[in-house]
Amino acid sequence: MKIELTPIGFVRTKAKSIPRHWTVSDVEGEIVINEEYKEGLRDIKAGQHIVVIFYFHQSPQFTHELLVQKPHHSKESKGVFSICSPVRPNPIGMSVVEVTGIDGCTLHIKGLDMLDGTPVIDIKPMVTMKEA
């Protein structure tokens, strides 16, 4: 079974050094959504946090030796499903970023950990158990 996706937009950032994780990032940038999806952005407001699902487009090919990896910031190796490494069976990332402004199809964001040019697959509202 194959699943085929098409990006809805791309990340833009001038930052050359990208933090290892969104939880420790204050890097700013933009998500530029394709014009055809503009109406779907309607209820996103500055100040809110969003979940961004994206494609690790520069990750090397996954091989089975990488089922266990040692993250750069860690002393111990861990199973790939317990770490946030971009090198994974399906190179899909998930980050939570803050929306600082909206300008047409451009979301200005803060707290990103994606490279410039990263294909964005989906944007979701940030939902926590407390809001259920």
Next chain:
Amino acid sequence: MKIELTPIGFVRTKAKSIPRHWTVSDVEGEIVINEEYKEGLRDIKAGQHIVVIFYFHQSPQFTHELLVQKPHHSKESKGVFSICSPVRPNPIGMSVVEVTGIDGCTLHIKGLDMLDGTPVIDIKPMVTMKEA
């Protein structure tokens, strides 16, 4: 640009009625991971929460009239990127579930909102800002 993914496993549940969202679910089931990825599950422990990225395999085809939708439980229509609808430009879901046990390649889970047979794309650790 096309992104092609292959499921790492599938959701199994006997539940016939699936809650609208994981935040309001106590449904139990399993994620059965393909044998080839077993080593990647190594550090997942019973009692922890995991992020599951999956494919909405039974969603109808997305059309542009669906860029704004009214969720069943809501009185107002919203842009698709502000709601958790399974009908979205890329039909990718994200849920947080509790691991209640591990048995080889099978993760016993609780709190699921996926249908039986849902293809699983990735499993990630649950990370919050506090853990940064």
